[in-house]
Amino acid sequence: MVSLNRVVMQQVSRTWIRALSPGKLDAIELSGSWGRGLPFRSYQSLPFSAYDPCKGPLLTGDAKPLQVDMVLANQVWEHVDRPFAATRNVYLTLRPGGWFWLATPFFLPFHAAPVDCSRWSARGLANLLAEAGFEESSIRAEQWGNRAAAQRNMELPWPPQHRAEDDLTNDPAFPIMAWAMARKA
16 A cells, blocks of 8 residues: 555656656666666665765765666655755766656655655755756656645554545645656756
C-alpha cells in the first residue's frame, strides 16, 4: 500500500521517467528503492548512511567521479543539511544529458530521520535546480495536495495510507508534496 502523500507524485513521476526511455539509463537512487520498479539499464540504491550528497559527488572505488544517467532522490532533500551543495554534487555525478529527479514534502509532520531540515514547493525546487546549473528549459516541477489530505496527515499512525475514498483533487493553494526533474546540459 502506498502513502496518500505520494500517490499523485508517483503516478506523474513514473510517466516523466518512462518518457526518457529508462532502458537506456544507468540510475542511482539515494536512500530508498522507489526506482527499483522502473526498467533502468542498471539501478543501484545507496542508503543515506553510505553517501551524504552534501559532502561531494559520488566516487568510484578508485576515487574517480562516478558518472550516471539518472539520480533519484525520493523524500531525501528535506533531510540534507546543505541542499544547494547536495544538488550541485548530484549535478557533478551526472553524465552530460543526465537527469535528476527528486520528491520532497511541503506539508508533513516533522520527521527527523536522521534530521529534518527543510520543506520545498515546486517553485522552490525549480529554483534550486536552476541555481545548481541544470538546464532551465528542462526543469519540470509540480506539487500536489488538498486540505483533506493535510488533515489526514495529522492522524496516527503516520503516514496515512491511501484509501479508495481519498480525494486526490489538487488544491494549488494547499500543497503537501512537491517533485521536480531536470537535465544536465
